[in-house]
Amino acid sequence: MKPTQLLITLLVAALMLLLLGVLVGSTGFESGMLTAPDPAQQQILWDIRLPRSLGAWLAGALLGLAGAVAQGLFRNPLADPYLLGPSAGAGLGVAFALVALGLSPAAAAFSLKLGLTGAAFIGAMAAMMLTLVLARGVEQTLRLLLAGVIVGVVLGSGTTLLMLMKPDIMRAMQVFMLGTTGFLSWQSAELLGPVLLLTLLTAMGASRALDALTLGEATAHSLGVRLGLVRVTLIAVLALATGTAVAQTGLVAFVGLVAPHLVRSNCHGRHNALLLLSALTGGALLLAADILARGLIAPQELPVGVLTSLLGGGYLLMLMHRRRTGGSA
């Protein structure tokens, strides 16, 4: 498939999923909602479902972008914000901010969302640095992933400890840490949108350096790429994208890992296309998972993180099986 074909497919998918997201609720699929004159229903539509669907798509896009950046920068097809630790760092940052302020993650004020995002960014950045220090650089794939897992586990237990200290927010925090789209509001979308634009454009600005990195760090260096600057910029992009997504939706696993894989298995191309398409795929994945989470056991709702973990885990198993049987991933 050509990148432009995939681009159009993903844009159409985004629009259709958004429409579906607006129509699926606790009572299942409601096609009459769009034209319903009932102001209460209209409010559910415009103030709850639309920002939630849009927010889910934006958060997924940020995670897809973060995954593509991580995989390109670390030249590691298994790199993603969840496995490398930044997600756990962002989670700890959010938990810390919430405990310090004594607030619930469901609180809606924009300034609070901004503050939480800032805390998540700092946490993500610190976790990424910690992983890189423990792994002594990015050269050894296994070391990097192990360091990421260690950082994730240690910071995750820190988050749990903080939650235990504040039993009144524990339930909301638990749902949040599982990954949920339930707290997304217009304020979230207003934050996620500009951050997506900023991180996507910055990452695409470094896309040629990422292309050169596919030939190895030495070759990229010999081609005049300023590796230090590229690394710092892209790690900041990775931390900002992850932190912003985590501050709004909690720890959503696997979207960052799977989205770039899906793009690469469908089309060949340079990183400027890969970054954009991974973001769009991440958006479609998380919004689709959100719709499923709302619809599967309606009127109950599943935390979306549980669904993405199941789907992502299944995808990884499929990749493993394909590798074993001689196919390429």
Added chain:
Amino acid sequence: MSPHAAPAEAPAAPVFDIALQQVQLQGHTILHAIQTRLPRGGWTAIVGPNGAGKSTLLRALAGLLPVQGRIQLLGQDLRHWTPKARAQALAWLGQNEAGTDTLRAAEVVMLGRLPHQAWLAPPSPQDHEAVRQAMLDTQCWDWRERPLNQLSGGERQRVLLARALATRADVLLLDEPLAHLDPPHQLDWLQLVRGLAQRGCTVISVLHELNVALQADRLLVMRAGRVAHLGACDAPDTHQALQQAFEQRLHLASVQGQWLCLPFALDSLESKK
């Protein structure tokens, strides 16, 4: 720095003026005191036994390693070149370059034009022409649309070689450029390198295939992290240094004016007849 424009006659200034105290990798000293000047123009082959430090020297010349001492490229300390200017003047092709990603062959070769492109600017007609010419030179134009990871080892190597050529740098540093190439394509490579040298480029290549290396203009013989000798390929003292470096376990013979390196003496073959 206009590519391929210098006269074939080597000017007085060396391309590399090397005064290294040592080069360490992960705490181990790989290169010891090296004092030598590599003349501009022509083809120099770096040879030596396994572990002699050939690739490390090449990486140091490319500015890819921190060194104790000084390496001057075209009269200026390598550390004082801006990354872009250095990349325009000097192209480096490493051993086992990665490339598991999904870039197509032509996109890989276009990366060679990176030092000539402004940030975010699309490739110019000159860039496209340089890519086309490099891919024609290494006979890989036909699979320009194929992803790199779907090519065979030899096909990949030709694409990567084209990537280095597309830079149109005056100085080419090639680490085992013949890896995975079959004999006909090794011959093509030889002609290509001779053509480049004639046009005034300086080609410095690490080669473990001594018979190919003996066709170069000069041999730089390395042994245990030091430069044992630098001299013309057909000079007796170069041959002596080569044999010493390989502990007298190889034999050099001239066949129809071309020096060959054999693991046995030719006269031993005669005596068997």
